[in-house]
Amino acid sequence: MVSNIFFKQIKGLIKKTITIKKKKRVETMIEFLYGIQYIMILVILHQTTKSIQPHVIYGTTFNQSSLTTPMLIPFISFDNNSKLIIDRLTAEEPMYHFVEYENEQDLTELFINSDSSLSTNGSTITSIPIFTGVMFNEISLESSVFNYSLVSADIFSDLDSGYSLQLELDLLQSFTELKSGLVMNQNISVIEFPYESSFFNINTVLFIIYLPLFFMYSLQQLIMLIVTEKKERIKEAMKVMGLSEGAYWLSNIIVQITMNLILTILMEIIAYSTGIFTKTNPLMIFIMFLIFSLSLIGIAFLLATFIENPKTAGGVSSIFLLFGISVSAFYQFYIKSRVPSLKYLIFLLSPAAFGEFLNQLSTLESNNLPVTWSSNEFLIPLAFMVLDFILYSLISWYSIQFYQSEYGSSKSFFYFLKSSSSSSSSSSNNDEEKKSIINYQFNNNNEIIDNIGINIKNLKKEFKNSLDNNNNKNNNIIAVDNLTLEIKKDQIFALLGKNGAGKSTTIGMLTGLIPPSSGDATILGMSMTHQMDDIRKHIGLCSQENRLYQQLTCAEHIELFSRIKGLEEEDIPQQVLTSLEEVGLLDQRDQTSTVLSGGQKRRLCLAIAFIGNPDVVFLDECSSGLDVYARHQIWKLLEKKKVGKTIILTTHFMEEAEALAETIAIMTKGKLNCQGSVLELKSKFGLGYNLILTFDNSIGSSSSSSTSSPSGLKKITGIEKPFEKFLFEHFPDCLPMPTNRDLILANREDLELSYSLTQQDNADLSKFFSSLEQLEGEFHIKRISLQMKTLEEIFLKISEDQ
Ligand SMILES: Nc1ncnc2c1ncn2[C@@H]1O[C@H](COP(=O)(O)OP(=O)(O)OP(=O)(O)O)[C@@H](O)[C@H]1O
Numbered sequence: 001m002v003s004n005i006f007f008k009q010i011k012g013l014i015k016k017t018i019t020i021k022k023k024k025r026v027e028t029m030i031e032f033l034y035g036i037q038y039i040m041i042l043v044i045l046h047q048t049t050k051s052i053q054p055h056v057i058y059g060t061t062f063n064q065s066s067l068t069t070p071m072l073i074p075f076i077s078f079d080n081n082s083k084l085i086i087d088r089l090t091a092e093e094p095m096y097h098f099v100e101y102e103n104e105q106d107l108t109e110l111f112i113n114s115d116s117s118l119s120t121n122g123s124t125i126t127s128i129p130i131f132t133g134v135m136f137n138e139i140s141l142e143s144s145v146f147n148y149s150l151v152s153a154d155i156f157s158d159l160d161s162g163y164s165l166q167l168e169l170d171l172l173q174s175f176t177e178l179k180s181g182l183v184m185n186q187n188i189s190v191i192e193f194p195y196e197s198s199f200f201n202i203n204t205v206l207f208i209i210y211l212p213l214f215f216m217y218s219l220q221q222l223i224m225l226i227v228t229e230k231k232e233r234i235k236e237a238m239k240v241m242g243l244s245e246g247a248y249w250l251s252n253i254i255v256q257i258t259m260n261l262i263l264t265i266l267m268e269i270i271a272y273s274t275g276i277f278t279k280t281n282p283l284m285i286f287i288m289f290l291i292f293s294l295s296l297i298g299i300a301f302l303l304a305t306f307i308e309n310p311k312t313a314g315g316v317s318s319i320f321l322l323f324g325i326s327v328s329a330f331y332q333f334y335i336k337s338r339v340p341s342l343k344y345l346i347f348l349l350s351p352a353a354f355g356e357f358l359n360q361l362s363t364l365e366s367n368n369l370p371v372t373w374s375s376n377e378f379l380i381p382l383a384f385m386v387l388d389f390i391l392y393s394l395i396s397w398y399s400i401q402f403y404q405s406e407y408g409s410s411k412s413f414f415y416f417l418k419s420s421s422s423s424s425s426s427s428s429n430n431d432e433e434k435k436s437i438i439n440y441q442f443n444n445n446n447e448i449i450d451n452i453g454i455n456i457k458n459l460k461k462e463f464k465n466s467l468d469n470n471n472n473k474n475n476n477i478i479a480v481d482n483l484t485l486e487i488k489k490d491q492i493f494a495l496l497g498k499n500g501a502g503k504s505t506t507i508g509m510l511t512g513l514i515p516p517s518s519g520d521a522t523i524l525g526m527s528m529t530h531q532m533d534d535i536r537k538h539i540g541l542c543s544q545e546n547r548l549y550q551q552l553t554c555a556e557h558i559e560l561f562s563r564i565k566g567l568e569e570e571d572i573p574q575q576v577l578t579s580l581e582e583v584g585l586l587d588q589r590d591q592t593s594t595v596l597s598g599g600q601k602r603r604l605c606l607a608i609a610f611i612g613n614p615d616v617v618f619l620d621e622c623s624s625g626l627d628v629y630a631r632h633q634i635w636k637l638l639e640k641k642k643v644g645k646t647i648i649l650t651t652h653f654m655e656e657a658e659a660l661a662e663t664i665a666i667m668t669k670g671k672l673n674c675q676g677s678v679l680e681l682k683s684k685f686g687l688g689y690n691l692i693l694t695f696d697n698s699i700g701s702s703s704s705s706s707t708s709s710p711s712g713l714k715k716i717t718g719i720e721k722p723f724e725k726f727l728f729e730h731f732p733d734c735l736p737m738p739t740n741r742d743l744i745l746a747n748r749e750d751l752e753l754s755y756s757l758t759q760q761d762n763a764d765l766s767k768f769f770s771s772l773e774q775l776e777g778e779f780h781i782k783r784i785s786l787q788m789k790t791l792e793e794i795f796l797k798i799s800e801d802q
């Protein structure tokens with residue numbers, strides 16, 4: 001059953017697209033004007049070309065004056081009388097050149113080898129490319145026998161038969177004149193019948209080539225929107241927050257069809273009022289245009305899957321449409337009469353199927369007839385356009401699954417076949433691994449549900465090295481290397497690591513943005529590889545990059561994501577207020593994201609992550625770029641929000657992790673290096689303390705052993721030695737530390753000394769302090785501070801060790 005959230009998501013997305021279209025006013029206006037302008041040009045062309053219809057082609061007339069170049073006539077003579085006729089004819093019409101041949105075989109060879117030039121008496125005469133020969137059989141003037149045959153190259157060709165007929169009449173005339181001794185003043189012509197052109201109908205050409213372009217701009221707009229959402233990774237961000245792919249597609253179809261519906265109605269009003277269409281039912285044309293626009297939406301989905309750049313996508317969609325129209329025209333004007341069955345292949349291009357209907361429409365409308373509902377020219381194109389839409393959509397749906405893996409080890413294009421086979425050893429290994437994870441999940445179900453929010457097992461991600469053209473697996477980048485990690489529920493978990501350690505990749509895999517190369521994880525007991533759709537109902541994400549719509553305001557973003565999360569309509573205004581207030585963006589609620597500062601954009605992304613009160617929230621460097629005040633505000637917010645939630649946080653601010661996180665894990669080169677609470681890490685790494693002492697300046701001034709440093713500060717050497725002696729007695733392995741602190745001392749003459757102590761027992765420390773208390777006056781100590789090493793120092797040490 002389709003859930004309630006599905007419709008809320010559709011509503012959210014439709015509102016989003018309409019808001020964007022309203023804000024991109026010029027483009028939206030052009031979208032309408034473009035279609036209208038097309039139909040207006042069609043009206044003008046239709047009106048002005050009406051006068052030359054019907055299109056009649058008049059036949060050719062042949063007579064002696066048609067012969068402008070010599071006509072060579074080979075002949076065979078079986079009778080001497082034939083020479084008389086030839087001489088007479090040649091005298092009357094000098095364009096006839098008779099050339100005698102011995103027998104029929106010679107004549108046939110001549111015909112086969114002829115290139116429209118014949119040699120006579122050593123000289124070559126170029127003739128018009130007509131081949132008509134004469135075989136004189138028997139000629140007798142006395143007994144009126146005139147027995148001869150004409151040999152013609154192509155008796156069906158208008159041109160050849162026209163000239164042959166003309167020759168025949170001239171031969172008859174010569175014979176008659178010779179026999180009677182009279183000169184006949186005859187003027188005989190061979191005239192071809194006139195015929196009406198069934199081929200060149202200006203309306204058909206206009207309709208087939210012109211009308212499919214009607215939706216071109218709107219197709220471009222759609223594909224550019226889809227590709228922009230893909231390129232800016234906003235669609236992915238919405239999917240992580242629970243957006244279903246179906247809702248995304250359906251919302252685009254609804255908006256696009258609505259736009260095209262308005263366009264089609266406008267087009268019909270113009271077309272019917274100007275007489276472009278008169279007899280055909282307007283509903284039929286309406287249905288055909290809408291179904292054609294639906295098939296174009298399928299094309300947009302298909303092309304958007306493979307193209308990464310919005311402008312390229314716009315260009316390619318136009319080329320695709322023009323290609324479809326060219327194929328359509330080629331089919332209608334050339335292939336249809338020769339190989340009609342090719343239509344079943346050609347109509348897989350929807351503009352060609354649409355062309356079939358348009359051809360019929362123009363032919364019948366020119367004859368003042370309607371296209372009928374039951375005609376094949378309506379039903380077949382209609383069925384094909386629906387089929388095309390389904391076909392394009394299925395291919396793009398399938399390609400989305402395959403193409404999303406572009407980040408790294410991509411799925412095979414035939415992954416659907418592989419999933420059912422377990423023959424290959426690597427896939428069976430993977431299956432085993434998955435089974436063991438699922439078993440683990442079942443066996444320990446209660447424990448996991450109770451305590452563990454996220455359980456990562458051997459998670460690995462290998463990226464293809466883009467610089468490696470040989471696809472050598474050894475050169476792959478291992479971003480996450482068999483990571484195994486448990487994250488308890490209801491706490492803030494900080495994932496630390498140097499740049500490139502694999503933090504974002506781990507979050508990407510856990511949120512389903514990046515497919516893992518191997519391994520699995522359970523989130524709230526659900527498997528990442530098998531139940532991502534269910535997991536996404538429970539998670540929120542603030543990714544490292546800001547994924548925001550340029551045209552939407554802060555409030556509109558919160559509204560959109562509230563609907564994606566399935567919030568009730570009446571709760572959305574309150575959600576907008578609360579979310580923006582929490583991150584301090586209430587003043588900017590109506591600002592579009594383009595005018596927000598970097599820190600404000602981060603805060604908006606953070607607000608989005610918490611919409612719908614998700615159980616698990618991933619925050620990837622959510623505080624980067626924030627000022628100190630804003631960062632502290634965010635810390636307070638996270639403290640407040642963390643109740644009942646598992647928050648996974650990555651940050652490069654150690655004090656942030658120290659202040660917020662119950663558990664800290666440090667990753668290096670894709671592997672987990674250490675994990676524990678701050679105290680646990682500090683004690684585990686045995687880094688101990690920093691001892692910082694400030695000595696009174698009166699010592700320096702009274703001591704003769706003071707020296708001046710180049711900076712003018714007094715460096716007291718007299719006190720250092722005895723103090724260090726005392727210190728080393730208690731802590732033999734302590735080390736003096738460089739200090740810059742003397743530069744910021746209240747009294748510039750004070751002396752500050754710092755020492756690094758390794759991990760110490762509490763008893764040793766208290767013994768040292770009680771001894772020091774007794775000697776405090778002797779050493780003139782002003783201040784003593786003992787600080788545990790910071791997380792930053794642990795982090796640096798771990799990073800240095802790698
Ligand atoms: N799409 C990708 N293609 C190839 N390599 C990638 C890709 N994404 C990440 N990597 C590589 O994977 C490694 C881990 O990257 P990741 O973004 O997870 O690091 P990170 O710990 O989040 O770093 P940062 O602190 O800088 O955000 C890096 O070496 C990076 O170059």
Ligand SMILES: [Mg+2]
Nearest residue numbers: 503504505544
């Ligand atoms: Mg990162």
